[in-house]
Amino acid sequence: MSHLMHLKLSLERHLRTKPSRMSTVIAEALPERLPVEEECSSSYSPNHFYPVRLGEIFNERYQVVAKLGFSSNSTIWLAKDLHQWRWRSARYVAVKVNANPDDVKSAAEREFQVSQLLEGTKSRLVNSKPAGITGHQYAHILQDYFNLNGPHGVHFCTISDPLGESLEDLKQRLEGRIPLNLLKAATRMILRGLEFLHAECLFIHTDLKPESIRLTLGRWKPQAVARAERKTPRPQKKLEDRTIYTSRQAGDLNDLVRVVITDFGASVAGNDCFRYEHLIQSLPYRAPEVIIGAGWSYGADIWNLGVMIWDLLEGKNPFDSISSMNAASARKHLARLIGFLGHPPNDLLARGSDTHRYFDDKANGLTSSGECCAGGQAIEAVPRNFFYTRGRAK
Template identity: 35%
Template structure:
């Protein structure tokens, strides 16, 4: 099995059978496969009307988050068009166009976007030892700029902050022209099943050194929420999930701050700070023990916000952990877990202090994205157009 076929929930009729050379709406010609996700495939296309490269995301039929994603893009579009000053909007990707394709199991909604290159997970993997503090700080600043715009201007929670949802901007058309030519000279491997073709993507989009690409842009708003002061639904990748989400406490934009802190740690260290798992499976009890190890016991005032049935068997009325025998608190600390700065011989004090500002049980004690941008650890890091200015 290849690509989207490997997804446990894959169904041939749920994914639209895109073929290279297809033209959507007599406008978007399919040139190469960019990637696939849990609910979509992404394709590099040429906009025949505007004569430019675009990315088209083709969603599965009955895509559950379609209305939320569409509403998020519409909200951001209205905001940008009505306000002259929207700092951070340049690193938030929204749709250029939308349309539907008719499929065997119903319509497949499609979003048209600015094309981008590598996501941050692949960027980290490719750079390896070249991933240094200066590159990391540039990433941090632009990630926080995106969140500051979402939180301050759009009053929106992204809800799914992960390295795979930040993509580097290309520098001109070079990256996409290269991919189009590569498809002609070295056609992508494919699997043909009847009239259906499943393509593998080429993996590399553009320059071999990701530092020559642009800065990260926040994508994928299928889990975004806006319009209320707080929410109750489950969001976020399990190992990045904020305490209030884990304990079914109403959450807001500060949940994104926790989420981004854990993502940045993962990116720097190449491993998550917390596994939130037992025997490889997501586990709330294991997650809570890791949080307690890092932050101490949660304040009783915080626990009182959670439903009693959620706390039952976990904490007593004084806030003590009840599972010390079956689920003891592990030996875990930021100092013990940090290896990146140790490996370079540099002082990690400022970075660890930056992380401690984020790691709070109580959401209101976490700084905003704007406050984190002014943290002393990021002093002197400038907004740039490439991941490593001068490369």
């Protein structure tokens, strides 16, 4: 029996995909003093990040062939699946290597758990509804995970289909604004994804922003990315204990297949009969009901989408000057809201546990000194030249 098992394993190894040869081309060396990619984060610590090397094989299965991206808490890599049979087309996946602090690991584990719930809903819908109407293809679902032992701790890693750049990356590449026709198409896809998340999965994302919307890659794009990295490696910075690689741009407007919603680590279960009260959302994207403590639900995601569309189209988030959520910043945020949209609905103000901090009993806005701004006016006027469309003030 042991002989047969050994023969079986030997045959499988022979028939599976072989590791790729790594490039012999010398990459451009970046100065050691220059912060690169994940190093630019204010919270970056080299002890928190696993020192990934091109060519490294994770979990005895995934060979790293290129860097796809990074965040303040992770790096993302294109990897070749060595368990694919040799006679089939090479399979590539994205490996997200999360930083090792406990809170980062917990959020990553939470995201994988949510992904499993989304996958269960997707399977049920695919078997019960006509193809193409469920919206699941616009939600990025993780496929697997493994733990990676690093020099300073354990890193929780997830496996998924490879993705290209985020809408934030694309905006920066296009000089600050995404073309209207492309943004319209992306918005329709995001709405389909939110419909799947809200109506079918009963989940609220809670942190929708340009960084969490990513472009998918066409069927043959991963092979092209791997080939390009072999022929012309991206610049890298070599340090004593690690190499900091730069990401290879995988997004291309001509190859756009669809966009997908990612990063479900902060998602919560939705309930039409219940409103959450804890703080959510990145500060510039924070909804008014969250600020005043009025309770929030699915609508918080729709608010995020609206602010995100403005940001991507106009090249400027209307609330990007909000850098902290103390009382003064909250007043400033609400002031701009009123300047853009008019006075908040009275029923919303009535629900807010913190409304009294920003409005008097007649729903007039309060200044930082507690003085009233008559007529519900905001404590800060909106700059007259704030509204722009393609460089011209409205």
